[in-house]
Amino acid sequence: xxxxxxxxxxxxxxxxxxxxxxxxxxxxxxxxxxxxxxxxxxxxxxxxxxxxxxxxxxxxxxxxxxxxxxxxxxxxxxxxxxxxxxxxxxxxxxxxxxxxxxxxxxxxxxxxxxxxxxxxxxxxxxxxxxxxxxxxxxxxxxxxxxxxxxxxxxxxxxxxxxxxxxxxxxxxxxxxxxxxxxxxxxxxxxxxxxxxxxxxxxxxxxxxxxxxxxxxxxxxxxxxxxxxxxxxxxxxxxxxxxxxxxxxxxxxxxxxxxxxxxxxxxxxxxxxxxxxxxxxxxxxxxxxxxxxxxxxxxxxxxxxxxxxxxxxxxxxxxxxxxxxxxxxxxxxxxxxxxxxxxxxxxxxxxxxxxxxxxx
Ligand code: 1CP
Numbered sequence: 001x002x003x004x005x006x007x008x009x010x011x012x013x014x015x016x017x018x019x020x021x022x023x024x025x026x027x028x029x030x031x032x033x034x035x036x037x038x039x040x041x042x043x044x045x046x047x048x049x050x051x052x053x054x055x056x057x058x059x060x061x062x063x064x065x066x067x068x069x070x071x072x073x074x075x076x077x078x079x080x081x082x083x084x085x086x087x088x089x090x091x092x093x094x095x096x097x098x099x100x101x102x103x104x105x106x107x108x109x110x111x112x113x114x115x116x117x118x119x120x121x122x123x124x125x126x127x128x129x130x131x132x133x134x135x136x137x138x139x140x141x142x143x144x145x146x147x148x149x150x151x152x153x154x155x156x157x158x159x160x161x162x163x164x165x166x167x168x169x170x171x172x173x174x175x176x177x178x179x180x181x182x183x184x185x186x187x188x189x190x191x192x193x194x195x196x197x198x199x200x201x202x203x204x205x206x207x208x209x210x211x212x213x214x215x216x217x218x219x220x221x222x223x224x225x226x227x228x229x230x231x232x233x234x235x236x237x238x239x240x241x242x243x244x245x246x247x248x249x250x251x252x253x254x255x256x257x258x259x260x261x262x263x264x265x266x267x268x269x270x271x272x273x274x275x276x277x278x279x280x281x282x283x284x285x286x287x288x289x290x291x292x293x294x295x296x297x298x299x300x301x302x303x304x305x306x307x308x309x310x311x312x313x314x315x316x317x318x319x320x321x322x323x324x325x326x327x328x329x330x331x332x333x334x335x336x337x338x339x340x341x342x343x344x345x346x347x348x349x350x351x352x353x354x355x356x357x358x359x
Pocket of ligand 1: 040041042043044045046060087088089090091092093105107109110111156162171172173219221336
């Protein structure tokens with residue numbers, strides 16, 4: 001199989017030579033780079049006035065299903081900030097909506113599930129995802145890769161644990177008490193739930209890669225709520241299944257969570273090529289925890305952008321200094337861009353990292 005061919009053999013993946021030679025993909029592959037590549041989680045979104053304008057009156061989930069709108073929103077931060085990668089505009093709950101789960105994304109709240117999934121009978125509602133269920137994703141990525149030229153497109157999905165947290169709790173949670181009640185009290189049901197979600201997530205990532213995404217990020221945003229032993233036993237097998245399912249495409253696989261300092265080694269072991277790090281662990285220490293053979297992504301505290309230009313520059317230099325000995329480094333924030341962030345601070349940050357790291 002050539003690097004340009006999908007494992008299914010049906011669709012050649014759309015990655016062009018210019019994209020393959022991009023600083024972002026080089027850093028993911030731990031090759032020498034012309035400068036440290038930069039992108040931001042949640043770079044498309046409420047921090048941008050042009051985003052708020054095109055989203056006006058259109059509910060979040062509906063915007064994810066309109067290919068022209070998805071294309072425009074995904075391109076907005078690329079045009080404005082000169083970032084080294086685009087991330088597909090969607091949400092982690094889109095594949096669940098696509099298989100008929102009754103959920104909505106409520107403004108100011110996040111994903112809310114009408115009838116939470118808590119029993120074995122509920123599992124039957126989690127059917128397989130087919131490419132036809134998300135044809136708007138294939139269409140949007142087709143439009144996008146034509147517009148993006150040499151800029152790589154990152155596809156993404158929610159990891160089984162983080163998806164399960166919304167499905168079981170019925171919405172955002174700080175404690176995950178209902179999810180953990182199943183994890184500890186009915187491990188068989190828990191394992192089957194996460195395994196179902198792994199299949200759905202893998203199918204969703206495959207759609208994005210076959211349509212032209214040249215890297216994927218698995219967001220296990222809330223895995224930091226787990227001890228290493230619980231993560232290894234009750235969550236890692238499902239996340240590993242997702243990574244294994246897309247291994248054959250040869251696209252870099254990024255694995256990210258918040259508050260996952262104690263889990264960094266395991267999150268790499270699950271099958272990631274790049275491990276995302278929040279701001280709580282310096283990158284040199286993160287590299288020791290992850291071990292050799294993987295690139296790291298991160299990890300400026302997103303709240304630093306609310307401070308003075310001097311403070312942003314100092315904290316940025318600290319991140320770059322800690323990253324100096326890494327095998328590969330993709331600069332990012334330690335979590336998503338906060339909605340009240342000044343977009344000009346993000347543009348300056350990209351320029352600053354490019355200037356400081358130009359080789
Ligand atoms: O109307 C709006 O603008 C709603 C806000 C919003 C946006 C812009 C939501 C609701 N989702 C999104 C888009 C989104 N979601 C992206 C866009 C691509 C980009 O990064 O530019 C991405 C990557 C996501 C992924 C996502 N959704 C995650 C993982 C990333 C993370 O921040 O940890 C999670 C946990 C979600 C759930 C979700 N969707 C929306 C919100 C507000 C939340 C979080 C709710 C909570 O606190 O539990």
